[in-house]
Amino acid sequence: MEKDMQENIKLEESEKIKKIAKQLLKEIGIKTHILGFKYWVTALLLVIEDEENSETGNIVMMKLYSRIARKHKTTFSKVERAMRYVHLELDLKQQFDVDYPINNTALLFLLKEEVMNRMHNTPETQNE
Numbered sequence: 001m002e003k004d005m006q007e008n009i010k011l012e013e014s015e016k017i018k019k020i021a022k023q024l025l026k027e028i029g030i031k032t033h034i035l036g037f038k039y040w041v042t043a044l045l046l047v048i049e050d051e052e053n054s055e056t057g058n059i060v061m062m063k064l065y066s067r068i069a070r071k072h073k074t075t076f077s078k079v080e081r082a083m084r085y086v087h088l089e090l091d092l093k094q095q096f097d098v099d100y101p102i103n104n105t106a107l108l109f110l111l112k113e114e115v116m117n118r119m120h121n122t123p124e125t126q127n128e
Helices: 002-027 035-049 058-072 076-085 104-120
Strands: none
Touching (some): 002 035, 035 058, 035 076, 058 104
């Protein structure tokens, strides 16, 4: 019974992460019908649920692309390309108020921070 409660809590948290991630991606201008949109949602979910993936470096991103590819039954390179494609024409430097180039790694960590902030600042958590 306790195990079922823990699984339900984890499922609720996963759904909350997905909801916030989707909302944030739409806000920054990523179109929902583009394939990379769902890969970004998956990436954020995996990184937030598994903090060991939140280290910096290309090796971690490669592992993340592979995990996303397995989950969506596609290839590593297609995942990387789709995730890169969705933000190529957006002015993310201005959106996130940064002065460095934003690649997939940088965007992942900027988005992760924003999702985490929103998770901890939702009306549900403020009432507790």
